[in-house]
Ligand code: RIB
């Protein structure tokens with residue numbers, strides 16, 4: 001099996017960081033071509049820095065990291081320091097990164113990579129607001145049919161919203177960008193809150209990361225300890241949902257996830273329901289299916305995979 005060539009677009013974020021580590025720990029399945037940072041959980045200056053910190057934690061100073069868009073296409077930036085802390089990676093003390101940020105804009109890296117490589121060879125893995133992806137599609141529409149697949153974390157249906165009653169954060173921050181991506185015709189696999197809220201960091205699961213006895217294992221445990229306090233208080237749950245690693249786990253073991261190929265459209269006009277992913281789960285309309293919208297995950301197998309792979313670093 002040849003490794004799938006991917007670009008991770010991300011707003012680290014503790015869960016983004018775990019997703020990046022999982023990708024770097026899985027070279028048989030994943031060839032990470034680069035990381036493009038986007039403003040989301042925290043401003044761009046921090047997300048691009050955090051992406052470099054995570055690469056260095058994995059000993060991978062070779063991974064090119066680019067800064068993308070610092071604000072949504074048409075709206076002001078909404079951030080989530082209340083969840084991720086002011087640095088975006090609160091929890092453990094972290095060293096300043098020493099690897100350089102690449103000079104090319106993240107959107108231009110997306111465009112040049114998709115133009116330079118064979119059509120249908122590159123998968124895009126957005127873990128934050130879809131601003132960079134949409135900006136690339138607007139600037140260079142010729143790249144759209146060249147994208148093999150987009151596997152993204154975002155949206156919600158049965159689980160409803162986490163930043164408003166109607167919307168999940170990544171889609172809420174830049175609904176116009178999400179609308180461009182969901183209408184693009186690119187094959188979409190969506191990891192919404194409906195599935196990520198079933199991948200909860202229980203104490204035994206966090207203890208398993210700590211028991212690895214490695215620096216990455218300790219970091220993941222301490223990030224999780226910090227990250228989960230918000231969701232445990234809000235939902236009264238046993239742990240926090242590890243949202244973004246679901247995207248990477250799907251590339252490695254897709255059979256862990258189940259969902260439906262349905263129509264999903266994005267609310268961009270109403271301020272009450274801005275960013276809602278209107279998922280036609282029961283196929284009550286004749287709208288054309290455009291996304292595989294996941295609804296379930298084998299959580300024990302997911303965490304077994306995550307722990308085993310993080311243990312490789
Ligand atoms: O709503 C969860 C998503 O928003 C995750 O990607 C998290 O990192 C934040 O970006």
Ligand code: CA
Nearest residue numbers: 013016127128
């Ligand atoms: Ca994220």
